[in-house]
Amino acid sequence: MGNKTSIRLMQGNEACAEGAVAAGMRFFAGYPITPSTEIAEELAFILPKVGGKFIQMEDEIASISAIIGASLTGAKSMTATSGPGFSLKQESIGFAAIAEVPCVIVNVMRVGPSTGVPTAPSQADVMQARWGTHGDHPVVVLCPTSVAETYTLIVEAFNISERWRIPVIFLMDEVIGHMREKVAIPDPGELNIVNRARPRCKPEDYLPFDADAGDGVVPPMADFGTGYRYHLTGLTHDRTGFPTTKRPEVDALIRRLDSKMDKAKQEVTFVDEVLTEDADIAVFAYGITARAGARAVRDARASGVSAGLLKVKTLWPFPEEHVERIASKVRAIVVPEMNMGQLVREVERASKGKTKVISLTRVDAEPISPQQILSALKEV
Amino acid sequence: MGNKTSIRLMQGNEACAEGAVAAGMRFFAGYPITPSTEIAEELAFILPKVGGKFIQMEDEIASISAIIGASLTGAKSMTATSGPGFSLKQESIGFAAIAEVPCVIVNVMRVGPSTGVPTAPSQADVMQARWGTHGDHPVVVLCPTSVAETYTLIVEAFNISERWRIPVIFLMDEVIGHMREKVAIPDPGELNIVNRARPRCKPEDYLPFDADAGDGVVPPMADFGTGYRYHLTGLTHDRTGFPTTKRPEVDALIRRLDSKMDKAKQEVTFVDEVLTEDADIAVFAYGITARAGARAVRDARASGVSAGLLKVKTLWPFPEEHVERIASKVRAIVVPEMNMGQLVREVERASKGKTKVISLTRVDAEPISPQQILSALKEV
Amino acid sequence: MQKSGNAGPVVDGDSRPVIINDRWCKGCDICVSFCPKNVLERPEGGKAQVARVEDCTRCGICEIMCPDLAIQVVPAGDRKEERSGARGGSVHGK
Amino acid sequence: MQKSGNAGPVVDGDSRPVIINDRWCKGCDICVSFCPKNVLERPEGGKAQVARVEDCTRCGICEIMCPDLAIQVVPAGDRKEERSGARGGSVHGK
Amino acid sequence: MARKPITYYLREDKMPHIWCEGCGHGIVLSAVLRAIDSLNLDKNNVCVVSGIGCASRAPGYLDFDTLHTTHGRALAFATGIKMMKPNLDVIVLAGDGDLAAIGGNHLIHAARRNIDITTICFNNSIYGMTSGQYSPMTPTGKMATTAPYGHIEEPFDLCELVFAAGASFVGRGTAYHAAPLSRLIAKAIAQDGFAFVEAVSQCPTYFGRRNKMRNALVMLDWQKEHAVTKKAASRLSPDELEDKFIIGELGTRARPEYTKRYESIIEAATKETDDDV
């Protein structure tokens, strides 16, 4: 703020905060943790300027709980954390999933497990982002590869969350979170902003979990305090929102929730294919690793290797169609990750034995280098 | 206790509690939650009889933290919970993983996400058991299929935990937890009990995280209060136990921890193959679902279908060799699960496109029936 | 979803001072035991019943003590006056 | 792992009343400012130094106030007696 | 008796409630509703939030915006609601386990912030929903499924704790003293700032039976015998007070309320922006 030009040098965490505000986010509750803290600090400063509110809660569980509460009043809400805090938030993420409360949870990944290396980058929470809470549940996980993309992708995170009444996990790595790049700030009018569907019926006709009143998957959602007087619970519930343990109703609820992952898939899948048309070897990469991948692919081409890149920004739902299609035409897919090999498992699954899948791992608290990927590409 | 015969009718949760005590467990900290509560209740009663201690903590996070603390004094320790509590324990499970503190975490699965159906069975935490905490980390996950097996398998859980200095997750489903079956209680002398390796060196020579002083993977572990005066942290640490962020040391730690999953694999993999030699269609099942699978396989054979069963008791490390071997000789693998299809993803991955993998799901808070599996077997 | 209307009590203030909702009563005996005028009764295993209407002072104790929200004491006459009177009455009178 | 031995202070009680560990001192000036006898000094950007040994009363204030545990005040003569004296000395004497 | 019949505030189609015969939670709930009625609150403007437990099932029966959250976190959810709609009357209803065990931290922090949420703790000294384990409010020596040899911990004095944490209002009542309880709750709701009422309730099913109190009547009687007002207490000897607990308004203080204080931040922030221009 304060800078009048629309091209700005921003830190990844700053872009995350400002992009969220641009998306309409007006409530943030958080608890400090490296390397995500700048998001909270920035929002403590800018939210009240736009009439929004910031609160630092007593812990991460309270933070996610507060944003779910705030979201129920109609406010777009967000929290941000890193590994240890993300682990603590898992129970309430499940609540948001079953009660279908839109909210965005940012996790700026650092080296784990436990306290690990708080200041160093990692990509070791990508499986946790999908499977961290108990029970079957839907969740969308996005992961930007640059500061500019952080700004626009966090807007998409809110759009998806509102559109599908689903918690969206926004995974960044410490490198993206802390580095500064140029961001061309879109004009507010330019941004596509999605807001949750609200009921158009009279309060007495409102069935808060009747998906048929919406698009068949997502029921319209009333704001607390507007006379709809409805009930929300983390128990399995029927269309009225009240608890049920009747088999068909439980089944219908869990399956409808799960179906969001499928139904939303196309709309929420952001994958850039770079030089993949004629590639005979592909790199599958995300986050900062995709940047190393891009350089490696360029360098590989320069030295005569026809490499291509799947730059994956939607980690979940996993873009298996992309992978399967590529798998059937390349000799190998190289999957560099700053972990012991997590999403490579999905790549293996999706490729169904059609190609060789090569896992490149790095867990020494430094990002994977273009050279590491390049040598793998040359070796295949 | 009190009953003199060695054949007893026991509830699954009771078998879990008594098996743990038979394994040498002497400290339990927990927080009540359906359907695991009987484990705590039983232990509140029997632990003090053998000089052990029970404490009900203020929440699940405190419970797992307390058992890690107790384990450091040399006591075999355990906590038990269900989905919501298991989600809360994730951060500290990561601590146990990186600090290599033996402990057993029981999760009696119920329907989720969130509060879900607290009293009904599910198997929807199997991915969470592996991926629930942030960062790369090792963990072994066992899952019994009967009450009698609960008693013996929980002993193995402690053995593995002590042998590998690793948190072991003991997953039960509500059906196993609450049903009663006959258990032939082994004589104390009959049980194979493993205790952690303790240092044999003098305190001044002790390097608490020097795996070379052990078997190259697992360093010997001193009890607090015995004069070794060492330091333990959740930060990445070197062989002395003190924090390090040096690349090679971070790398060595994370990779050594991860290698436990591989190194231990054979020793910790419990898979029963039932009628698989000549099978041309296989069922892959665990927990109560394996019981339905056994009946379905028997019925299928009776009606001329050559079915076999992989009765899987070690969910993680995933028994991929078993699956790959079976995959290359059957027409299909049917994977019934009381969730939206979780471990089937691993079956798909491990079968590398060599066979058809069929996911059977059930999420209406009732166990999968033999009939459901049988029809799938007949349909293939 | 069912929403309660904004109407006041639907019952006639004079005829039945105490109304017990049979469907909600779980038969705990609290009203029977707390009624200072011994107005109420409960058959073994059954629901509470108004046995001696004429003794009822509409003191309201049974209503506020019913754990199942199953009792409604209807104020007689001018409801406002009556209410404050009832409120003033001690619940510890028993 | 390095373990501290069980030996007492390794320094000679009489010759140097105040020992400053140069490697640990971060130069915060607290000792300089709190010494009631103005014994200590710190060059700009440097570590604390004992400048006027002869004025030191071994009161111990500098030791207990050093945030870097870098100072050791060595009791003179009969250590026990000295210590209790030192303990008795007020840290607020400044 | 309330101005409006209690059914006015109920989702009648959800009744009868799930609570056991004689459970004190129903009496407390009824007191809450009479308090709301006495303050003439607008139904559309009341939001009731709970955690998990028998007590926490209360909101499901109430015709307001109602939220049944995760175990122990009701106050954190409620904080988000209150922050973004400060005009709502936000009330938290939950059990002693929910608020004082797993939720203890949120309780003291909400009190410290002095956010205008009214919290009613349904204290039955036990975990009812999970069938009778000890809670942080179980008295020493009592039996519980996880205290088969008698409980060795001492319970919190919750009102003292919450007041020490910073609450604007704390008080204690019992199901037996239902009418004063209702007045106490009304005061708590009316208070601007964090207000806390410990409502001593009875769980005949899991606390009573295991502790030689065979039904609700016996337990109500116990409440009658053991609760004393501050005034009555001042006339008792320490020995006589030994097994008594004090009821009534136990602490009130005037402190700025959190969401109102937040307005000053918005003012400062927007002023700064204006200055920028």
Place this chain on the structure above:
Amino acid sequence: MARKPITYYLREDKMPHIWCEGCGHGIVLSAVLRAIDSLNLDKNNVCVVSGIGCASRAPGYLDFDTLHTTHGRALAFATGIKMMKPNLDVIVLAGDGDLAAIGGNHLIHAARRNIDITTICFNNSIYGMTSGQYSPMTPTGKMATTAPYGHIEEPFDLCELVFAAGASFVGRGTAYHAAPLSRLIAKAIAQDGFAFVEAVSQCPTYFGRRNKMRNALVMLDWQKEHAVTKKAASRLSPDELEDKFIIGELGTRARPEYTKRYESIIEAATKETDDDV
């Protein structure tokens, strides 16, 4: 001066510590060690546990069995240790954020159980490790990175809170008053039961600079000016007391200690078993 030089208790090869120039945590740590020394504790019998934060780095420098846990959970880990080795002297050292924010629940419950753990809160009124966000102990009006317009919450009175929760001993000291602080800590360790000392410390790097206190000396001076003993306080008018805080021993009570109480359970349980035979 200690009987043994302070280095006797240090892992000298890990020094110098990571704390900033002038950080009060070092002064408090030194006071802790002098307290331990004054009690003549056996090094092999002391176990120091911490959470996460600058303060929580303390155990790494101490030549005992030491445990650096997760953020906020030190007391829960310590409880497990103390339960299984009741003879160990278990001491928790952690920051105000660790103990009073995320760890607040474990703090009040450890106090309630009255388990014999001594807890020293290094209170610098800020999150030092994460670079200066407000903590539950940040005074109203102060600046923090997450309170860029001035802090609007009020801090806990931690001693009052912990005593209300049930602790056997609570007291407060400051880095400035290092000698009495050390004596206070010695008393806390000697107390049988849960003992809590709030040690007011300074963070020149993140609290001082942002709040117009340019270095440690200025901050120590602030402590000197604002801390008063109970006795001194009794002579001050409420107005004069307004911005003061009280130091010294603030509460002591005799209550049965938890692990000792547990012995009675073991007795009852084994007796029952004997009866069975």
Place this chain on the structure above:
Amino acid sequence: MYKEIRLSGTGGQGLILAGIILAEAAGVYDGYDVIQTQSYGPEARGGASRAEVIIADDVIDFPKVTSPDVVLIMSQQACDRYGQHVKPGGIVLVDDTNVSSIPSLEDACVVTLPITEIARHDVGRQVVANVVALGALVGVTGIVTPDAMEKAISSRVPRGTEELNMKAFNIGLERGREARAKHETP
């Protein structure tokens, strides 16, 4: 043998304990394989209550009762819910103290006995109705040996109540045998 038994009534009637005793008798003392399960859920508090036992010679794979051979019914609510679910040729034992509308089944044998009444008057304590019911059930079906039942009862009932329960069991057994005899000689 492969027998499925369902015991149903309301919470507080002690049917879970009855199920455990039956299972223990069959499994531990008569040497069968056995599985006992029970209903959890909101019903567990006050409403309907249900315990199930499967008894077999051979290993029991799947623990759920699908079509019971024997059904005990101790309340009207349980009757409405479970009264019709019985295997053709099975036995339904109804406590007509609590059940007024007895199901009439084409393909099963319905035995009525005033079980609670018997407990109250013949044994002297209504609380032991569950054990009277067990006696009756064994008397009618012969599914386990009385000897095994007696051992199981004495190991599972609260200390000091062994005699009372033994009396309850034996009276129930007697009445059950009589009823069977009546049914067998029409």
Place this chain on the structure above:
Amino acid sequence: MYKEIRLSGTGGQGLILAGIILAEAAGVYDGYDVIQTQSYGPEARGGASRAEVIIADDVIDFPKVTSPDVVLIMSQQACDRYGQHVKPGGIVLVDDTNVSSIPSLEDACVVTLPITEIARHDVGRQVVANVVALGALVGVTGIVTPDAMEKAISSRVPRGTEELNMKAFNIGLERGREARAKHETP
């Protein structure tokens, strides 16, 4: 163009801010693509401090500096650590107020200037040494335009210190240019 610049010194010298200003000048005002990164970790508190900037015409893929073209060194510790890491033909700018043992490099050009001294005496405030260094760096390398630097400085320094910083920058620029001239005309 693809230039990697490393600014190194100790915490408190304002090198992160310097990196941000340099990156903003290059990226926002001179229109290059730019990435700025910095060291986190224990060093961030007191010890060594490091900021890095990559400036390029084309899109920058990977943000890590591997072999810097320009290295600024403001402390002895930084010198020991980073003094040898520079691209052949690169430039090392050393603040010899704080660095006593200047590295001698075969393949790079080492420029020494008493940067902190200049800040203290010529500008009048030691705190602006970072901006003096920026001026000198731009003077020596010409990597961005002075105009862009001035805009970036005034947008990033604390309000009220713009003039002081501008002075610092210009004095640094001047001294840097002189030094370059000296190097170019041997």
